[in-house]
Amino acid sequence: MTLDLALFLLLALIAIASALGMLLSKNAVYSALYLVLNFVTVAVFYLLLGAPFIAMAQITVYAGAIMVLFLFVIMLLGTDELPKSQVLPWQRPLAIVLSVLLAAEATFLLVTKARPAGNVLQPDESVNTMENLRQLGMLLFTDYLLPFEVVSILLLVAMVGAIILTKKEKGAR
Amino acid sequence: MITDWTLWLEWFVKALVWIFALLGGFAYLTYYERRALARIQTRVGPNRAGPFGLLQPIADAVKLIFKEELSPAKAYKFVFFLAPILTLVPSIIIAAVIPLGRSINVFGREINLYLANINVGVLYFMSIAAIAVYGIVLAGWASNSKYAMLGGLRSTAQMISYELSLGLSLIPVILLGNSMSMVDIVEKQSDIWFVFIQPVGAFIFWIATLAEVNRAPFDMPEAEQELTAGYHSEYSGMKFALFFMAEYQKMIVICAVMAVFFFGGYLGPGVDQYPLLGPVYMFIKIFLLLFAMIWVRATWPRFRYDRLMSFGWKVLLPLSLAIVFITATGILLADQTGNAMWMWSIPVASVIAGLIPVVTIYQALRRLSYERA
Known part of the structure; x- marks a missing residue:
């Protein structure tokens, strides 16, 4: 199972990095491309879990159809470079408060409710x-x-x- | 995990064979196309380099390799570099699921004549076809030029529109084959090819794939008169060669997929006794289908862009929905009554459904020409 774990960690790294890249990139086209990479990584996760159907559907629908439309709109409107968005005055404090709350709640649940996950049930052959x-x-x-x-x-x-x-x-x- | 190193070796060799076949196929497809086009247009075509001009592709390759590579000053360098690769890779990896035959015995070892028999083969094909758009879109955007941009936008819109019909025209195949694995689909056609049961589906698939690979009469993204060379206007040297290669390799794999879905794949007389005949039959079928593609290019003028879109959305999409319904109904009737003759209601009803738009378009065009006169 160590190979699976290594693959999982590598994929998780790529997924998080591409999500961050999507958020932080100034250019809308690069953002879209990072998102495509993220979707493809998720599809590989499904493959790793032994669900090729969902993996292929993920690539066809999200990476294929939806993101191509996104790119199309970005290119058609010519909004490659994002303008400096206006920041609402109360938006940042609120975002910080809410995210701290979410983090606290997640930590609390993780500490109190977490159990050893044990072995994930391997889907039997008939599933695919x-x-x-x-x-x-x-x-x-x-x-x-x-x-x-x-x-x-x-x-x-x-x-x-x-x-x-x-x-x-x-x-x- | 697979620890059997001979299996890895087998995969490696098979992948290598496919890649070389596609590369060689690309080179000689350009020769084939130029010769066939020349015949149709009563010209001679390339006949100087080597016997019958057979060395022409090699001369072309050498020329392309030694050409200077330019990249526009204001191009987005990384994406500009990435786009040709993103165009070429999908055209190669589709080949992984195409079966060339059953299995042969080499040195006492059973070797299947396909790389991967995955149970979602049809969906794999669809998802790779969906990914293939990116290369062209990004090439258009990264060149930072009007012509390239317009070409990229056109091809995006066109590929999205025709992908729907492409996907829907494959549903009858999945229904008839009762599987999504390409090998199963081929084996189901041992009695009768699916093109006879669902001719309209095969026709829609054919049109939609022509649009997917940007071939004439759907080569709007690179319409010379309007857009110079469309999305690859700014590309030169080997980068251009990669686009060129991708287009021709896509033609080959698309014809192979078409042969698998509708023309019985590697099946043919005598293939049960001599499995090595499988690749031969595949080659013949691909060769003939490629000729049909070249023939279409030689005889059809390019569509006008708005007509291309309305044809895709208003004619092909409803028609492909109709044939899905007809096929499902026919299979259900055959199942429920236990009478296999009901299967023949599928081609009859499909052809009738297919004739409706043909007649309507014909009459509309006639009316138009009367009004003009």
Whole structure:
């Protein structure tokens, strides 16, 4: 298991570094690229956990489709270099207070509730066969039908909203 | 963990074979394309270097290597350097999941004629195709030039739009193959190739991949008249050669994938007795499909950009949704009634569905031409 651990640590390092790079980089395109790297690293995490389907879906959807659209918008609007954003006066103190609270809570829970995690259950072979994909589909369309449909309606609403916002009205300039 | 070093060696050798095949394939595909285009246009084509001009690709390679490399003063240097690599790598790694045959016996050792038979092969192909956009987008952006930028933006929009149809046209294949593994999909076609069951799906896949690899008539990102050379305007020397290489290698792997999904992959008469025939059949199928790509380039004028987008969104996307529905219904009917003849409802219904947009577009174009006259 030491190899897995080494891989995990290396990947975690890359993930954190790329997330930091995304936040700190001045250029929006570089930020987007760091985020892509982060998504790909997460996909490799899934591979490490023995879930190739989710890994590939992660790359296709996030690294592929969504981030390409992000890059597209950044390039189209030409906002490569971020302007100095206006800082709201109360924003920083509030952010500091909230993050300290979060850190304190996390530490408290970690100290009081943490148990040795033990061995993570290794998924058995059937998980990654077509049978499992079929099970996933069955679950989506039976037990989780309502959330699934709600999500698709949400996406549809967003799409219709975007079209209405950008559509020119007849005669209006 | 895999400790068997011979397995590592096997993988290494197979990967090396693929890479060399793609490199050699790239070089001779340029020759093939130039000769075939010349034939179609009643010219001769390259015929000076070596017998029949067969040494032409080598001469071209030498020329490209010795060209001066320029990089624009205001380019984003690192990304400018990264972009050609990001374009080339996806075109090579797609090859990892393409099966070339079953397995052969070499020195008493079973060797599978594929690099990886992963159970999400189709999805792997899709995700690599999705990643492949980056190289072109970044090349356009990093060059810091208007033409390159416009070319990059065009190709992004185009690839995103056609990726949807590409993904949807693969769903019938997954349904019919009942698996996402490329080897399983090929084995399922031992009775009948999927192109006969889902011809419209194969057609949509073909169009969408032409758009994905930016081939004519969808080579808008590099339309000379409008954008000089599009996203690779500012590239020269070996960096340009990498883009060039990526385009042709993508053509090869896309044709290989098409052969696997719709044309029975390595299957053919006699492949059961002689597994070595598998790669031969693959080669023949790839060769013919490549000819079709060149043929399309020789005969079709370039689309206008707005028409390209509306064709992708208003025609291909609904049609591919329709064929997913038709295929699923056909398989369900065949399952429920136990009568395999229902499978034939799939091609019939798909072709009817496919004819609707064809007839509509034809009539619209006729009306337009009457109005102009």
